[in-house]
Amino acid sequence: MLNTKLNIKKILKILKELYPLVETALYHKNPFQLLIATILSARCTDKQVNKVVKKLFQQFPEPKGFAEADLKSIENLIYSTGYYKAKANNIKRCSEMLLKKYNGEVPGSLEKLVKLPGVGRKTANVVLGSAFGIPGMVVDTHVLRISSRLGFIEKTKDAKKAEFALMEVVPKKDWNGFSLRLIFFGRQICIARKPLCKTCPLSEFCIEYKSAV
DNA sequence: CTCCCGATAT
DNA sequence: ATATCAGGAG
Structure with missing residues (x-):
């Protein structure tokens, strides 16, 4: 089940407010x-x-x-x-x-x-x-899991398929930030084992949460 | 598809 | 005990 374009826009906005500055957490100097x-x-x-x-x-x-x-x-x-x-x-x-x-x-x-x-x-x-600084859609385990939970794309285990589907739905200028934000969101709130839906700021837009209630 | 594989949380 | 963690190669 896919989310509406308007809701996806709203979700992206909330994610930006939640994580204004996004940077990789991996230590590196070059x-x-x-x-x-x-x-x-x-x-x-x-x-x-x-x-x-x-x-x-x-x-x-x-x-x-x-x-x-x-x-x-x-x-x-x-x-x-x-x-x-x-x-x-x-x-x-x-x-x-x-x-x-x-x-x-x-x-x-x-x-x-x-x-x-x-x-x-x-x-x-x-x-x-x-x-x-080149736009790239990073599909890792968090992005794969959450992008279907939120209804950005249909559920799939194929990361490459998800990558191309996400590039259609997310504006190119947001690709880098989107992946990083979903990863932080996945670690803190939409956790794989036990998603914190009760306190999740996106639950009202979440396909999986709404279909479970 | 299977294999690679330690650290951590639950 | 088991699931999960910024996956990739063969």
Whole structure:
């Protein structure tokens, strides 16, 4: 069940009032560090990622360091984020490709970003939005869950499908902010296990809440 | 589709 | 004990 265009507009307005300033919570000082932090954030909380990246970037500030590093030493530094073998391998190979193809710089287009090891559409769109200021619709677990709860799109498990459907409904200038706001909203209010519908400022517009009452 | 996988909240 | 966390590769 989809929400009306007018309600979607109202929801976007309320979300902006709720979270006026939106910025990624991932610690980073340049596009490369944001890229690595975002790769690490797969199925892991930002808080957990931030616990490891400071030490990680102190040891390996640039692609060169990761490319020359022993895989084990990367694994040890990122261990607590989970999937540590796959992530370490991806980070090393990603750094190697950045050096070989892009002179160590992070490319600023979706097509190039998604070809990097460990980088899918979600990670690529995070980097586009938060490092380059290019509109990108980030569909992570929160956005996927909440955009259907609120009736922005039909329920789906396909993140790419959701991404394209959301780009139709949300104004392009809002794409970056929309994703970040839904993520904060998802952590604080529209929580996966136990959504706080009683105190939710969007419940009167929420398709799932209204159909449950 | 399965596999990768630790930390945390419930 | 189990679900969930800014997913991606094969």
